[in-house]
Amino acid sequence: MNKDEKLLEGLLQRNNNNIVLLVMDGVGDIPNKELGNKTPLEYGKTPNLDELAKESVLGRHIPILPGITPGSGPGHLGLFGYDPVEFEIGRGILEAAGMDMEIKDGDIAVRCNFASANEDGVISDRRAGRISSEKCGEICSLLSKNIKYIDGVEIIIRPGMQHRFVVVFRGENLYDELTDSDPLMEGEKPLEVKALTDRAEFTAKLVNKFYEEARKVIKDLKPANSILMRGFAARPRLSPMSNRFKLDPVCIAHYPMYKGLSRLVGMNILDAGNRPEDAFNIYRENCTKYDFFFIHIKYTDSYGEDGNSLEKVRVIEEVDKALPLLLEKKPSVLCITGDHSTPAPMKAHSWHPVPVLINSEFCGFDDGIRFTENECNKGGLGMFQSKYLINYLLANAMKLSKFGA
């Protein structure tokens, strides 16, 4: 436990106040010529958010450090109050958790593709023609039936969408300091997995054996007769939010990855459905059952990644329109923010500080009159690291006592 965590631990107090953390994934943006040099938040018609902003305190948060662009994993860990540099989450673990796989301390998970290879093992299609999810399920069953243990390590195989699947290795002495087998291009054989540390030598041998055995089982299938492995990862040692923050947390999300992330910090999971109003209705049905609600809206990020600023605006307006569903239930603390910025002109995640709004009885307010990047720049929260957001949420919920006499 680091110094900041120790400090917080001594101050935590339970009460009946509840916190809603509404994350519009990748909502932060930069001015866009397509939008008359406005950001999607500025361009959108958002009467409900505007009204809320006037009664709220605003600011911007920095996911990792100034100038550092986060992935979805670290972006969300910060919002949940875990230092994303201290607790790195590998892609394999994220995928596995998002598939509802139980992940234990000591497990190693890896993301895999089914691929097409010729007789020599040279890859002709890294995605095996994007086979159907059903087909993927069948091949995973076949592999599971034939490969249960290697060198005393349990092999757990779970199908994903299309050509994707996940393997979890469960046993003693497993480490994730490994290179990938995926050559990231066609016309190459899968690479031998190499250990990056001495202690990972056993694991490297194990996963190479897994590749050989898997090839034996599927080499006569078509088109999926090989596998590629990418993103070996061990489970990070995250103390659940119920311990760390004395909260009873729930995730309301539609996309597997965000459910997976939430599961890693000990959240309960409720499926959100596809649209903001679906998520808000799930919240309404459950609003007395938990005291921390993480609600995840995916498509602000997706359209940002596509460079589709008008669709990003539309999603923001959809959230705004549905917002009264959420406000009617009067959460003690409502925070609206993103996990990072995904500027449409960049078609990618970015380092730009993320706008944030906090509303509660005693939040105070500021001169900011809309939930936009520029208004948040004037806000009473200033600029702060994302990992401290949880402090503000707990404070506004009166869940933190005074430090010192």
Place this chain on the structure above:
Amino acid sequence: MNKDEKLLEGLLQRNNNNIVLLVMDGVGDIPNKELGNKTPLEYGKTPNLDELAKESVLGRHIPILPGITPGSGPGHLGLFGYDPVEFEIGRGILEAAGMDMEIKDGDIAVRCNFASANEDGVISDRRAGRISSEKCGEICSLLSKNIKYIDGVEIIIRPGMQHRFVVVFRGENLYDELTDSDPLMEGEKPLEVKALTDRAEFTAKLVNKFYEEARKVIKDLKPANSILMRGFAARPRLSPMSNRFKLDPVCIAHYPMYKGLSRLVGMNILDAGNRPEDAFNIYRENCTKYDFFFIHIKYTDSYGEDGNSLEKVRVIEEVDKALPLLLEKKPSVLCITGDHSTPAPMKAHSWHPVPVLINSEFCGFDDGIRFTENECNKGGLGMFQSKYLINYLLANAMKLSKFGA
């Protein structure tokens, strides 16, 4: 010495410039319906502060960490340039220091009440009917005459206001990891003090013996025939400001606790009198004798704690009216701020970042035109941790040389 301190130490240089740190305790606030949705700083008529703000640089500081509410001890330590998390000050030490008691390294201090008990020792009044301060002084004399040493440890007893007094235990091998004897309710006997660590076992036995001996001395008195002990604390190891910052500091305060805190960091003490103009006149009389003046105004906090926003406004206006007394002496650096926020609607200290103003020949300035929370949000100092305020004060006083070539 941590990294930040080492950095500063290498850059310190003495000169004749002087620094005035004017602390309006708990001055930060949030918008208040009673004040037409303004904060006390916004609502007050403060022509002198307004004029000063235009020529000053503004910002907001965070006493501990985002979302953490500080007590008076940590709040002030931060302003004095000591990390309040690294140097925790227990209540007993704060009280003892505030009573003008000399506190040495290794001493343990504890806050005590005289209480009323029946024959079996069960407490019937935790405050002994709030006996007069004179009476308290008499009983403390009686105790001092009868109890000088226990097990080789010197016992120093000092009366406070009404039923309150402080005991300092001076000797070898004393530790403050102890539970309180105060049961915090009537109808119970005082609790046996327990050691929370092995090394504190001797101290626990000692203070329990002190209770027994004190009871013997006063058990036939009325109504103060028992004692309750709360907040055992050892003196924190604070290097004096004269060493740490090469400053010759003085505290101008009225309330004992703030004098006590100042004494802990090696300040000289001058009594301020009750009103802002009294404090400013003391400053005028002594303005050539020191180079760091901490001037403490208590009542902004007191009225905040009472929820009395209009009286808080009045105190701010009083400070404003008296300000020319201070400005006339042209301190090289004038800083006006609080140790934390005490929003009247909350009737308590809070986590809200504290407005701060720095004026000096080279402070620069910004768009902020009043010393208010919102104007400070736009300030050129941005948002920073309180422990770094001293850096700005030293820099503006030209007391810090350049780092690196």
